Amino acid sequence: MERAQRVMPGGVNSPVRSFRGVGGAPPFFASASGPYLVDLDGNRYLDMVLAYGPLILGHLHRAVVEALQGQLTRAEALGGPSELEVELAEEVARRMPAVEMLRLTSSGTEAAMGAVRLARAATRRDLILKFDGCYHGHADSLLAAAGSGVATLAIPGSPGVPAGTVADTLVAPFNDLEAVAELFSREGERVAGVIVEPVAGNMGVVPPEPGFLEGLRELTSGHGSLLILDEVMTGFRVALGGAQERYGVSPDLTCLGKVIGGGLPVGAFGGRADLMGQLAPAGPVYQAGTLSGNPLAVTAGLATLRQLDSQLPYQRLEEMGARLEEGMSAAARKLGVPLRVNRVGSMLTFFFSEGPVRDYACARASDLARFSAVHRGLLERGVFWPPSQFEAGFLSLAHTDQDLDRLLEAFSAALSAAV
């Protein structure tokens, strides 16, 4: 880590990996297989991070490895269109009918950035509404923190983001439909779009309350605004057709990433053909990317999606998620520790909170010190849990029942050591 910090800010290439959120130094990983990671010292960990969501099949799934090996005999980059990109767009459209057309990118940040630009162009409006605690990548206009009050004009979420860049970004509390309705009654005709994680994952997992997503759909439709579902994390994770299938809400635009790259860099945004048709070169809205649709990354994404081709894998993921939720809750009950487990399918977060965690303010008010202590205890017992209260833990199809038994033993021991 000292060597890394001499040449990379914080010694990492993405902040959460530094363990600043939980304290202590992160292990440096060297290899992985199935549900396991191995660090430079040869210690093995059960992986509940899975590269923050992409590895829903686990590490080095045979189908992904074989597909990549085959692609490496053909090309690693092409600089021109390939059939592979068409196949991935068709696979996505097959699973998400609302995604009539797709543009591939190399990250979720680019996907959200492109979707927001397209929404503003298509509606000829400037205001974008996001939710406090939801993360859509680090594009300037979306690095916006909640101002004071309820649904308000944003303030820059980071140094280097000019106030003017977030002047057209509004922020409301997640799950607060009233705040959104009030905003639309005031400014609705100026709102280009609402962008939301249909299941929040970046404040820890916070599911949408009944009616929330449907309410956003009604409000946007009623005011000529667009609904953008950021499914970078939930896409093909929480259901065969993503959160839009699970909750029955049809967005105008969808952001994707993580699972559709199978661990290699892929993002995407897509939606109604009449909107996507306005994107360069078909239309005037500019968007581009040197490695967008890269054949290796697309190959890994295709191989992953093709393993997720029925309800069976999602039933297995649901079973494991439910078992983990129940086991963690039982361990906390036995120790008399207030614990809330928020879960949708195979993405879950535990909070040390007396009351329900329904938005970012609740998540921040939970016992972060206890989370850090339990995180450390899990790591010492060979379980790598996301190193931040505001991340989601993930399961993969490579996790076995025995892995879950060991995880629950480690959780119970780490919890009793932390109280």
Ligand code: KE4
């Ligand atoms: P990337 O640019 O990091 O590929 O995607 C940004 C993004 C967009 N939308 C959602 C809902 C996301 O969750 C993300 C990225 N997620 C974080 C972890 N929650 C990535 C991990 C990291 O930042 O290192």
